[in-house]
Amino acid sequence: MSHNINSNIVLLIGTGPMAVAYAKVLQGQKIDFQVVGRGVASAQTFYEETGKKPITGGLELFLENNDVSQFDSAIVATGTEVLLDCLRLLIQHSITKILIEKPAAVSIAELNKNKELFMSHAASIFVAYNRRFYASVLETERLIEADGGLEAMNFEFTEWTHKIDASKKVTAVLNNWFFANSTHVVDLAFFLAGKPVDWTAYSKKGNLEWHDKTVFSGAGITEKGVLFSYLSHWESAGRWGIELLTSKNKIYLKPLEGILVQPKGTITPQNHVFDDALDHEYKPGLYKQVDAFLSGNTSRFITIKEQLEMGLNVYSKMLA
Known part of the structure; x- marks a missing residue:
């Protein structure tokens, strides 16, 4: 390139x-x-x-x-x-x-x-x-468009807190782990579905010493008319994942790098094959992200001003 x-x-x-x-x-x-x-x-x-x-x-x-x-x-x-x-x-x-x-x-x-x-x-x-530049995400957007658009979404950003060695992390980063880490998933979810406009969020404290909240749930509708929900429990089982529903298919990004498609009327999700060669050769999403940045093709990016707006309007509400 x-x-x-x-x-x-x-x-x-x-x-x-x-x-x-x-x-x-x-x-x-x-x-x-x-x-x-x-x-x-x-x-x-x-x-x-x-x-x-x-x-x-x-x-x-x-x-x-x-x-x-x-x-x-x-x-x-x-x-x-x-x-x-x-x-x-x-x-x-x-x-x-x-x-x-x-x-x-x-x-x-x-x-x-x-x-x-x-x-x-x-x-x-x-x-x-x-993750906005993952081959799986680009392919998912294509699938959604082919199906006539996104209708609903469910996502999860459960963190494996039992695997995090708090002694090796900077305290300020640990205290803000949702912002530092979980927003990888939340950003992608609302990038695909549109920003939430009418919604309710709940969170509650757990037993972690280094992060105030550990259980999160919420639901609402986005600016694109997509109904959404999320549920994450950092001290229970789970993983990162996004489920996207069209009128024809349920598309699973779980893990985010792969795609499973469950056609309407079926119960078993099928592995969806797509070209993700670059995401195996380099850290996933990075090649296309750098290419977009250097060539000035910046429509997929979030600007730092938009990041602040997400922080104040969305992330703060999820943490409240």
Whole structure:
């Protein structure tokens, strides 16, 4: 795939597993890029996995000591707790075409508190919910359209909290785990069905020490007229998943990377085969997401302003 970025270089911030995944995509698309990270150890691991040597010492130091006019765009792939700090530094140095890893801040409150920082550049700052670009999701949209549209949806974002080692996570990220992690599913669900407009949400406390609520349910109708419901219990059994109902089929994204189709009048969902080669070669959704970002084909993205609106109008209500 080719991109109109002339001789400009993409600035990739971060050297962890997510940054490695982005680097592999940029290499696959033959895009020139510079990597900036903080620690030496993760930089070494990054180099071993990609063959690309990062500059260490952190973003602030790098931006102060280098000519940043060569960078047309930036991809922020750091830990959740420093996403907004990196965004601030980039904007201060006039780099404003930015793809920032989800959810763009450690919390809804942090995003809201710093809205003045990004509002004037909001149209060119995109939040990287890569599941919007899954081959399974693109194929599901095609199936829904062929069936005459989406009628109803049910989804679940149960987190396997028994598998999360709280000692290895940043407290602020743990305390906001719904925003940091569960919105991967919630964002995708409402991307497919439209934003909720008339709805009721419930949540209740569980026994987790690090997250206020653990049981969530809700139902309503979206701007596209799709009826929806959700139920998730983080301390019970379950998994991430979305069920989409047309007048002809029930389509299961469970797991999100695959598709099962249950035709009307049948009881057994059938595996639906589709071309997902890119999602096996690279981290799922990432190749098409990067391609869309660099080519300016940004209609599938959520801007950082829209992310803040989702945070205040949807996610906050689900957590209340």
